[in-house]
Amino acid sequence: VAVSSPLQALILAGGSGTRFWPLSRRLRPKQLLALEGGESLLRQTVERLQPLVAPESVWICTTEALAEAVRRDLPEVPPEQILAEPSGRNTAPALGWAVRSMPEAVRRGPIAVLPADHRVATPEAFRATLAAAADIAAGSGRIMTLGVAPHRPETGYGYLEIAPEAGVGGVRDVVRFIEKPDAERATAYAASGAHLWNAGIFVFRGDVFLAELARHAPDVAAGLEAVAAEPGRLAELYAALPSISVDYAVMEKLDSLGTLPLDCGWSDLGSWEALAEVLPADEDGNAVRGPAVAVDATDNLLVADQGTIAVLGVSGLVVVRTGDTVLVCPKERSQDVRRILAELESRGRGDLL
Amino acid sequence: VAVSSPLQALILAGGSGTRFWPLSRRLRPKQLLALEGGESLLRQTVERLQPLVAPESVWICTTEALAEAVRRDLPEVPPEQILAEPSGRNTAPALGWAVRSMPEAVRRGPIAVLPADHRVATPEAFRATLAAAADIAAGSGRIMTLGVAPHRPETGYGYLEIAPEAGVGGVRDVVRFIEKPDAERATAYAASGAHLWNAGIFVFRGDVFLAELARHAPDVAAGLEAVAAEPGRLAELYAALPSISVDYAVMEKLDSLGTLPLDCGWSDLGSWEALAEVLPADEDGNAVRGPAVAVDATDNLLVADQGTIAVLGVSGLVVVRTGDTVLVCPKERSQDVRRILAELESRGRGDLL
Numbered sequence: 104v105a106v107s108s109p110l111q112a113l114i115l116a117g118g119s120g121t122r123f124w125p126l127s128r129r130l131r132p133k134q135l136l137a138l139e140g141g142e143s144l145l146r147q148t149v150e151r152l153q154p155l156v157a158p159e160s161v162w163i164c165t166t167e168a169l170a171e172a173v174r175r176d177l178p179e180v181p182p183e184q185i186l187a188e189p190s191g192r193n194t195a196p197a198l199g200w201a202v203r204s205m206p207e208a209v210r211r212g213p214i215a216v217l218p219a220d221h222r223v224a225t226p227e228a229f230r231a232t233l234a235a236a237a238d239i240a241a242g243s244g245r246i247m248t249l250g251v252a253p254h255r256p257e258t259g260y261g262y263l264e265i266a267p268e269a270g271v272g273g274v275r276d277v278v279r280f281i282e283k284p285d286a287e288r289a290t291a292y293a294a295s296g297a298h299l300w301n302a303g304i305f306v307f308r309g310d311v312f313l314a315e316l317a318r319h320a321p322d323v324a325a326g327l328e329a330v331a332a333e334p335g336r337l338a339e340l341y342a343a344l345p346s347i348s349v350d351y352a353v354m355e356k357l358d359s360l361g362t363l364p365l366d367c368g369w370s371d372l373g374s375w376e377a378l379a380e381v382l383p384a385d386e387d388g389n390a391v392r393g394p395a396v397a398v399d400a401t402d403n404l405l406v407a408d409q410g411t412i413a414v415l416g417v418s419g420l421v422v423v424r425t426g427d428t429v430l431v432c433p434k435e436r437s438q439d440v441r442r443i444l445a446e447l448e449s450r451g452r453g454d455l456l
Numbered sequence: 457v458a459v460s461s462p463l464q465a466l467i468l469a470g471g472s473g474t475r476f477w478p479l480s481r482r483l484r485p486k487q488l489l490a491l492e493g494g495e496s497l498l499r500q501t502v503e504r505l506q507p508l509v510a511p512e513s514v515w516i517c518t519t520e521a522l523a524e525a526v527r528r529d530l531p532e533v534p535p536e537q538i539l540a541e542p543s544g545r546n547t548a549p550a551l552g553w554a555v556r557s558m559p560e561a562v563r564r565g566p567i568a569v570l571p572a573d574h575r576v577a578t579p580e581a582f583r584a585t586l587a588a589a590a591d592i593a594a595g596s597g598r599i600m601t602l603g604v605a606p607h608r609p610e611t612g613y614g615y616l617e618i619a620p621e622a623g624v625g626g627v628r629d630v631v632r633f634i635e636k637p638d639a640e641r642a643t644a645y646a647a648s649g650a651h652l653w654n655a656g657i658f659v660f661r662g663d664v665f666l667a668e669l670a671r672h673a674p675d676v677a678a679g680l681e682a683v684a685a686e687p688g689r690l691a692e693l694y695a696a697l698p699s700i701s702v703d704y705a706v707m708e709k710l711d712s713l714g715t716l717p718l719d720c721g722w723s724d725l726g727s728w729e730a731l732a733e734v735l736p737a738d739e740d741g742n743a744v745r746g747p748a749v750a751v752d753a754t755d756n757l758l759v760a761d762q763g764t765i766a767v768l769g770v771s772g773l774v775v776v777r778t779g780d781t782v783l784v785c786p787k788e789r790s791q792d793v794r795r796i797l798a799e800l801e802s803r804g805r806g807d808l809l
Contacts, residue, residue: 125766394805396799396800396803396805398792398795398796398799399789399792399795410778410779410780410781410782411780411781411782411800411805411808412781412782412784413478413781413782413783413784413796413800414783414784414785415783415784415785415789415792416785416786416792417773417784417785417786420770422782422784424777424782425763426763427763427764428763428764428765429763429765429775429777429782430766430767430768431765431766431767431768431770431773431775431784432767432768432770433768433770436752436768436769439751439752439768439769440768442751442768443749443768446749446751447749447764447766450749452747452749452764455764
């Protein structure tokens with residue numbers, strides 16, 4: 104079955120995560136950071152789609168606060184396709200609103216929904232799997248997700264349990280969604296062959312998705328209908344939408360969600376530690392971004408956004424220096440960086456958040 | 457025996473130590489830093505002398521590069537008594553040159569020679585011992601030194617071996633100077649009752665010192681004579697002086713050097729670790745200067761000269777943030793900070809030194 108209209112990409116870029124503090128800030132969240140190369144994660148997300156998805160077929164759903172920065176970052180994406188949510192209501196309203204913003208003809212074709220802040224080591228493999236899923240979604244109308252074959256017992260991701268038998272084109276049925284597991288269950292999942300990491304990537308025909316949204320989340324669909332009917336009251340009506348994730352509102356409830364396993368060196372870059380794992384390191388195991396000197400120091404992540412970092416006799420640390428702050432913590436504690444933000448907030452240092 | 461003329465203080469402030477990098481720089485060495493209170497170590501050195509030594513009786517020997525900063529730091533000291541060496545030739549030439557700069561009448565009285573960058577916890581005790589030594593030096597003409605009773609087996613200091621019996625006024629004869637010992641000998645010295653730390657503090661009559669300099673270091677004395685004879689060639693002739701310490705050139709060779717033990721909470725503040733030991737700490741053992749947030753972190757020294765420091769889950773570290781740099785090292789490695797400077801120098805980053 105051939106793809107009837109060009110694949111669209113809908114990139115969700117409204118996140119305001121704090122895990123890359125102090126580099127990430129409220130107005131410069133993770134997706135706008137160049138954590139690895141010289142380009143932001145958002146820009147890398149757009150570029151790895153080419154030539155499968157042209158910039159004219161890219162749609163971005165972000166927030167009003169970030170829209171201007173997103174436009175500057177992606178000048179080749181039509182500005183009217185950079186959609187700014189007036190408030191954050193989680194992914195079900197965001198997806199519904201964005202798909203409804205597309206012209207009817209576009210909406211009848213396949214749309215890939217992609218997070219803006221993930222990493223892919225081999226874009227060719229990523230595009231091949233995405234194209235295959237788009238073919239299936241366009242041809243059969245089925246909603247597809249791409250799951251990542253787990254290569255370690257990760258407790259930081261949600262999982263998809265999949266059916267033992269592959270169908271036509273290698274598609275596996277998703278049996279159920281599983282929340283982040285404990286270490287014991289994660290170990291079992293990683294070895295089972297029946298579980299994939301939920302990467303938050305979906306491919307569907309827009310009209311199919313809206314129909315499923317209306318069926319499984321009628322309150323969201325009705326709210327979006329009200330938003331569309333009164334554009335002058337957008338902020339007010341959008342804020343009244345239920346705040347709910349698309350997994351919970353729609354995907355878990357589908358009669359038949361299909362998945363194709365994705366093998367492309369995927370990471371969600373969920374922490375400084377995760378970044379350290381993918382950055383190239385020197386002979387002492389130090390991964391360095393920006394000016395840094397390391398003496399008798401091994402296995403550190405040193406990120407100097409401004410100024411120079413000098414470390415002596417330390418191992419396994421994250422050191423991140425910005426113009427106003429420096430963070431120092433062991434790699435394995437980098438998921439807890441939000442505790443520093445809470446402390447700063449409580450001390451009235453919102454200027455650093 | 458009464459002091460015949462007011463005690464003069466000659467403060468040696470030409471040091472360019474690197475142990476407090478990155479806070480200390482070539483043009484802002486340790487003695488000009490406010491490491492503890494709000495005032496520089498130099499200024500604290502002057503203030504702790506009062507009322508024993510009035511500012512009008514203070515003399516500073518520093519370098520040309522630092523002279524302006526010293527004048528700004530000590531506006532109450534007569535500017536003509538802030539002497540700027542054209543080049544560094546160690547302490548024997550510096551002391552001889554500075555004493556010769558004093559008027560004849562002043563030179564016949566007692567002079568206390570003091571480093572500019574040490575710490576004293578109890579200034580009253582310090583002044584009392586210094587005054588007693590000045591009385592002896594003025595009355596008997598003897599050269600005196602103040603030695604610190606060791607309270608730990610310190611390998612970072614030189615020692616004075618002293619005679620077992622105290623003489624008049626509690627004076628002990630110095631038997632010999634001992635270089636920095638290894639740990640075993642330091643342990644023996646700390647327990648012996650016959651050893652004091654060499655704090656580099658001397659009290660003498662200026663004319664007596666110059667006579668001893670002429671006797672034991674005739675090349676230095678002759679060079680200083682030449683400097684005095686041709687003021688127009690100061691830079692050239694000063695640079696030609698032998699570079700030698702006053703301990704080695706004069707003090708070790710005296711027939712009779714006396715000492716009074718000093719018990720005043722003295723520290724030479726020789727490293728970030730030494731500073732951490734004297735700064736007040738919070739309930740988690742963190743000593744903090746400037747804005748800092750510590751979460752699950754204990755026994756760290758956090759010095760933020762510019763910006764904010766945030767640490768999470770680390771212990772026993774030194775973190776020092778300046779406008780252009782951050783240093784991270786374990787406290788016990790802080791003596792090795794010069795290795796970072798060597799590395800920066802080799803990379804052409806002299807701007808950070």
